Amino acid sequence: MIHKKTCAWTGLGLATALALSGCSAASDAADGTVNLQMVESLTNPARTDVLKGLISDFEAKNPGITVELISPPTEQADQKIQQMLQSGTGVDVLEVRDITVGPFSTNGWLYDMSDELAGWDGWDDLTVNAAKYATNADGKSYYIPYGFYGASLFYRTDLIKEAGFSAPPTSWDELLTQATALQDESKSQFGYAFRGGKNGNTNVVLAIEAYVADQIDQDNAFKLTDGSTIFAAPEAADALETYFALFENASPPSSVAWGYPEMVEGFANGSTGFLLQDPEVIATLEQAQSISVDQWTTAPMPTGPTGKAIQPMATAGWGTAESSEHKAESAKLISFLSEGDASTTFTQKNSLVSILKDAADSDFYKTGAWASYVTMNENPDTYITAVQPRDSSWWTDWIQKSDSELQQVLIGQMTQKELLASWDAYWVEKWKNA
Amino acid sequence: MTSPRTETLERAATSPSAPRRPDPGTRRSQRRTFTVRKSLTILAFLSPALIFVIIFVYYPMIAGSQMAFRNWNLSNLTDTSWVGFKNFAAILTDPVFYTVLRNTAVWVVASLVPQFVIGFALALWLRRKFAFRGLYQALIFFPWAISGFLIGILFRWMFNSEFGVINDLLSKVGLTDQAIPWLADPTTAMVAIIIANVWYGVTFFTIMILAALQSVPEELFEAAALDGAGKTRTLFRITIPYIRTTLALTVLLRVIWIFNFPDIIFGMTGGGPANQTHIITTWMIATTQRGDYGQASALGLIVVGILLIFSIFYLLAIREKKAVTT
Numbered sequence: 001m002i003h004k005k006t007c008a009w010t011g012l013g014l015a016t017a018l019a020l021s022g023c024s025a026a027s028d029a030a031d032g033t034v035n036l037q038m039v040e041s042l043t044n045p046a047r048t049d050v051l052k053g054l055i056s057d058f059e060a061k062n063p064g065i066t067v068e069l070i071s072p073p074t075e076q077a078d079q080k081i082q083q084m085l086q087s088g089t090g091v092d093v094l095e096v097r098d099i100t101v102g103p104f105s106t107n108g109w110l111y112d113m114s115d116e117l118a119g120w121d122g123w124d125d126l127t128v129n130a131a132k133y134a135t136n137a138d139g140k141s142y143y144i145p146y147g148f149y150g151a152s153l154f155y156r157t158d159l160i161k162e163a164g165f166s167a168p169p170t171s172w173d174e175l176l177t178q179a180t181a182l183q184d185e186s187k188s189q190f191g192y193a194f195r196g197g198k199n200g201n202t203n204v205v206l207a208i209e210a211y212v213a214d215q216i217d218q219d220n221a222f223k224l225t226d227g228s229t230i231f232a233a234p235e236a237a238d239a240l241e242t243y244f245a246l247f248e249n250a251s252p253p254s255s256v257a258w259g260y261p262e263m264v265e266g267f268a269n270g271s272t273g274f275l276l277q278d279p280e281v282i283a284t285l286e287q288a289q290s291i292s293v294d295q296w297t298t299a300p301m302p303t304g305p306t307g308k309a310i311q312p313m314a315t316a317g318w319g320t321a322e323s324s325e326h327k328a329e330s331a332k333l334i335s336f337l338s339e340g341d342a343s344t345t346f347t348q349k350n351s352l353v354s355i356l357k358d359a360a361d362s363d364f365y366k367t368g369a370w371a372s373y374v375t376m377n378e379n380p381d382t383y384i385t386a387v388q389p390r391d392s393s394w395w396t397d398w399i400q401k402s403d404s405e406l407q408q409v410l411i412g413q414m415t416q417k418e419l420l421a422s423w424d425a426y427w428v429e430k431w432k433n434a
Numbered sequence: 435m436t437s438p439r440t441e442t443l444e445r446a447a448t449s450p451s452a453p454r455r456p457d458p459g460t461r462r463s464q465r466r467t468f469t470v471r472k473s474l475t476i477l478a479f480l481s482p483a484l485i486f487v488i489i490f491v492y493y494p495m496i497a498g499s500q501m502a503f504r505n506w507n508l509s510n511l512t513d514t515s516w517v518g519f520k521n522f523a524a525i526l527t528d529p530v531f532y533t534v535l536r537n538t539a540v541w542v543v544a545s546l547v548p549q550f551v552i553g554f555a556l557a558l559w560l561r562r563k564f565a566f567r568g569l570y571q572a573l574i575f576f577p578w579a580i581s582g583f584l585i586g587i588l589f590r591w592m593f594n595s596e597f598g599v600i601n602d603l604l605s606k607v608g609l610t611d612q613a614i615p616w617l618a619d620p621t622t623a624m625v626a627i628i629i630a631n632v633w634y635g636v637t638f639f640t641i642m643i644l645a646a647l648q649s650v651p652e653e654l655f656e657a658a659a660l661d662g663a664g665k666t667r668t669l670f671r672i673t674i675p676y677i678r679t680t681l682a683l684t685v686l687l688r689v690i691w692i693f694n695f696p697d698i699i700f701g702m703t704g705g706g707p708a709n710q711t712h713i714i715t716t717w718m719i720a721t722t723q724r725g726d727y728g729q730a731s732a733l734g735l736i737v738v739g740i741l742l743i744f745s746i747f748y749l750l751a752i753r754e755k756k757a758v759t760t
Contacts, residue, residue, distance in 0.1 A: 082508060103509040103725065188596060188613075196618070198704055254595030256618035256707050262594065271596055393509030396724040407708035411620065 032064065034329050039070040039084065041077040041095040042316060050349045058336050065329050067093075085109035088323040092330045096143035096319035098133070102391035105142050111320040112140040116331030122339035129385055130355035133315055137219075143319035144338040147352025150311055151206065152298040152372045154267060154275040154285070156182075168299040172207055172242050175274060175302045179250035182273040191250030193272040196410050197259035201402035203276055204243055205388075206312060210304035211239035213384055221310055221386035222427055231424040239304065240416040247410060256410045267296075276301070278314075280351040282369045298372040300383060310386045311376060353377075394430055401426065502732040508725035521732035530709050530717070538713040540624065541699075542692050545631040550685065552632070553639020558669075560640065561647045571644075578637040586701015589630040593617055593702070620710035623703050627711055630698050638691075639684060646680035647673065682752045689748075690741055714740075 040051065048071045055067045070091075072080040078100055084091045085104065096104065104110045114135075117123075126134060133145045153175070155168045159182055169175040179191025195203050209221055212233045217223040222230055230236060247255065252266070260277075267275040268288040275281070286293060303309040318337055320330040336342055338355065347354045348364055353373055359365055360374055376383040389395070405422060408414035414422075505517050525531050560571055577585070592598050593616040604610045616626045650673060658668045674681070696715040699705065705712035705720060712720070714737050721730040 086511075106509065107511045190596075197706060252596050252615075254613070254615035254618045256615065257623070257703065259704075265597060269597065393507075393725075397726075400720060400724055404706070404708050407706055411618070411707050411710075413708060 034065045034326050036065060036067045036092045036326055036329055036333060037070065037090055038067050038093040038333070039072070039077075039081055039091050039095065041072075041074070041081060041097060041100075043071045043074045043077055047350055050346060054337060054342050054346060055333075057342065058333055061336070062329075062332065065332070067333060085321055085323070091321045092324040092326050093318055093333055094321060095316055097316040098314060098390045099395050101136075101142050101319075102393045102395070105140075106393060109322055110142040111322045111324065111327055112142060113144075113320055113327075113331050113334070114139065114141045116320075116328055117141055117144075117335060120335050122335055125339060125356050125358070127355060127357050127359075129313055132387070133313075133317070143317040144334055145315040145317035145355055146337065146343065147315070147347040147350065147355055149278045149280070149314040150353050150373065150376070151203075151276055151278060151301055152369075152376070153301060154277060154281065154296060154298050154369075156270075156273045156291070156296050158295050159273045169274075169302060170299070171307075172210060172239070172302045172304060176242055176246050176250065179246060179274050183250045188271060190252045190266070190272045191274060192246050193258065193263040193266045193275040194247050194251035194255035195258055195263055195276075196247070196256040196407060197262070198403065199259065199399065200406045201399060202312070204240070204406060205402075206276070206301065206310070207243040207304075208236045208239045209310035209312075209386070210302060210308065211235040211306070213304055213308035213310055214306045216310060216384065216386050218384065218386045221312070221388045229424045229427045231420045231427070235304070236420055237416065240420065244409065244416060256407060267291075278351075279353060279370070279373065283351045285369075293368075296369075298369045300372045300376045303382065308382050308384060311383050312388055313385060314388075314390065392430070392434075398426070498731055499735060501727050501730075502735050504728055506726075506728035506731070508727060517728070521728045522736075524729060525732055525736070530712070533709060534712045534714055534717045537624070537711060538693065541628065541631070541713045542689055544628045545635060545692050546685070546688060548632045549635040549688065550639055553636045554643055556636065556640045557643035557647055558673075560644055574640055575637055577634050578641070580634075582634065582695060582697025583701045585630060585634055586698040589626065589633075589698070590617065590702045593626045617703055618707060620707055623707060623711050627699050627702050630702060631692065631695070634698065635688065635692065638688060642680060642684045643677065646677035650676045686745060686748055689744065693741060694737070 038055070040048070048069070052069060055069060059066055077095075078097070081091070081094055081100075082104075085094070085107075086109070096110065101110070123131070123134075129148065130145050134143070135141050153168065157168075160168060160178055163178065163181040165178055165181070169178050175192070181191070182189060183191040205222075208230055209216060212224060212230050212235050215224045215226070215233070216230065217225050224230060224233060252258075252271070255262070255266075258266070263272075263275055263277065264281055264284055266272040267277075267281075268285055268290060270290045282298075285291070285296060301309045301311065318334045320327055320334065324330055337346065343356055344354065344359065344362075346352070347356075347359070354360075354365070360377060364370065365374055392398070402423065405414060405419050409416060409419050502521055503516055503518060504514050505520075506514050556574060560567065560574070592600050595601055595613045595615045595618065598616070600616070601610070601613045604614070614622060616622045654672050654676070655668060658672050663671065693713075694715055696713065696719055699711055699713060699716045700719065703711045705716045709717075714733060718730050718733040718737070721733060
């Protein structure tokens with residue numbers, strides 16, 4: 001009987017211990033080695049490999065520090081990170097995005113790295129844009145960007161030549177003309193890979209910004225210098241007219257529902273002649289079966305009637321959790337990733353615009369499809385850099401609202417005028433309450 | 435007209451004999467031996483499972499429910515004050531909510547009926563013995579093993595107007611001369627997601643109904659055949675009455691699952707175009723994505739409420755029917 005009882009209690013104890021052991025966090029080794037937990041957000045297998053390579057370089061140079069990389073699937077990553085930060089354990093270094101820095105810092109989850117990075121040599125090597133994001137308006141350094149996602153116009157060199165154009169379009173109006181000329185629905189040939197689905201708001205906003213580029217507030221690309229929203233400007237209505245004409249005359253009808261995968265596929269399989277996208281598409285298109293590398297290249301973003309365009313700057317970078325017990329070591333890892341070869345490797349392998357000043361001189365960025373980015377960066381008066389308010393805490397709400405209303409216009413449930421009025425009212429209201 | 439013999443068979447089929455009750459005297463003596471010590475031992479053995487369920491199911495459920503009455507937005511967790519029914523009011527005053535409710539009803543009914551009919555037909559077919567039956571069964575059960583989100587993405591490409599296989603097939607057989615922009619139009623998008631869901635859900639009914647069919651004693655069919663009952667009559671007089679409880683419960687389960695199944699819609703349309711294919715649960719995900727856990731939690735409670743009311747009425751209706759027929 002005693003034997004049975006002992007067995008029962010031992011079993012119970014074991015079960016409880018097993019259940020609880022899953023909850024404990026990894027601790028540092030007894031020999032003083034610091035183990036950093038690092039978590040990424042925009043995960044993909046190729047990128048994770050690059051990152052792991054850089055981490056082992058870092059570990060080789062810093063024998064007392066080991067880094068454990070956690071790579072949740074992209075679509076759940078930010079929520080996972082949020083949970084980790086909320087629980088206050090298990091994360092030292094994390095990928096902070098321009099759209100998550102607002103809520104994360106408001107909730108007190110991010111550490112201001114200014115002190116740790118005060119003597120960092122890398123500051124001088126950063127481009128103006130990178131430095132702008134590395135230190136926010138209040139002088140706090142919540143993250144150091146690792147690169148930028150900027151748009152350019154991918155176009156089919158052979159198709160525009162056949163249609164009788166000698167050069168790619170430079171403005172939205174020219175884009176409309178050329179894309180319309182390429183469109184031939186009977187042959188399933190379309191002019192423009194229109195974005196009507198997820199994140200469809202991004203491109204329509206780019207068009208509006210190009211039309212009001214002269215009056216834009218560079219610190220807030222949704223605002224004009226007179227304090228009103230860009231959506232209230234009369235030029236915004238002209239921008240929409242051209243933009244929706246692109247949909248009507250030069251895009252596949254089903255592009256109401258097109259998101260990133262359909263747009264890229266449409267261009268890669270040769271169905272569409274123009275595509276406004278991030279540089280990461282370059283690597284995808286180089287692998288495309290239906291079109292060869294000499295059939296396409298990129299041009300700078302289309303400009304408005306002002307002859308100017310706004311470069312949207314989407315970014316992400318590395319930051320430290322407030323709850324981390326190894327803030328100095330975390331800063332060491334972040335500065336390692338943000339300078340020299342490590343940074344160059346990361347940006348080139350992931351098709352990102354570099355954060356380093358001297359990148360423009362490298363052959364990698366001067367040739368082929370990358371050249372348009374250099375052109376844009378060398379002409380900051382034409383391709384103005386302005387910061388979209390992506391760090392607003394209501395940014396994801398805005399994305400959902402604007403995506404949905406854009407589709408309402410496309411399927412005829414809303415007019416262009418109503419769309420602008422709604423977007424104007426939304427931002428006026430938000431800024432009033434902020 | 436039913437022959438007296440078939441009638442007896444039916445009764446035998448619809449009212450399986452109840453297990454015999456134990457003798458009251460035996461029960462009392464059992465209870466006496468059931469001491470405090472014994473029950474404590476049982477409790478001790480159960481406790482790991484109980485603690486686990488309490489910590490990982492009930493606690494999060496209750497903790498989650500209270501968010502519905504608080505200002506719980508991930509963009510700013512410094513103020514999570516109690517706001518009463520504000521989150522519910524915000525949902526009920528949003529016109530999208532009523533579109534979403536209507537869509538949910540359409541989604542459930544239009545997915546369930548074909549799933550049930552096709553699933554039943556397949557189960558009847560698979561019940562017969564024929565060569566490679568095992569292989570056919572495996573092939574039919576296959577969709578059940580795929581993640582709903584993946585199915586959504588696969589169908590998103592199949593229904594793609596320009597590069598999708600569905601438009602291609604339709605034009606090749608001459609049914610359409612113009613590409614149908616499936617996912618770009620609210621009505622066709624709804625049809626497309628329902629087709630995908632039917633493809634996925636047929637399997638469930640096939641599995642469950644086939645299992646139930648295999649429990650129908652062969653003698654009943656033999657007796658019915660001897661009595662001269664045709665195929666249709668055997669189906670409606672023997673098969674369906676015998677497996678009625680399973681059918682009723684699978685339908686109930688499936689209604690709840692389809693109601694709570696956002697995966698396919700999320701993968702295919704994301705609720706678009708312009709919110710026209712959102713059901714309550716996809717809308718709830720969209721709400722959590724913009725960080726508003728308060729409203730999402732309120733929506734969750736609304737879902738629980740609707741399903742609870744539905745289940746109660748459904749079960750009552752079934753009981754009523756059973757009482758009438760027996």
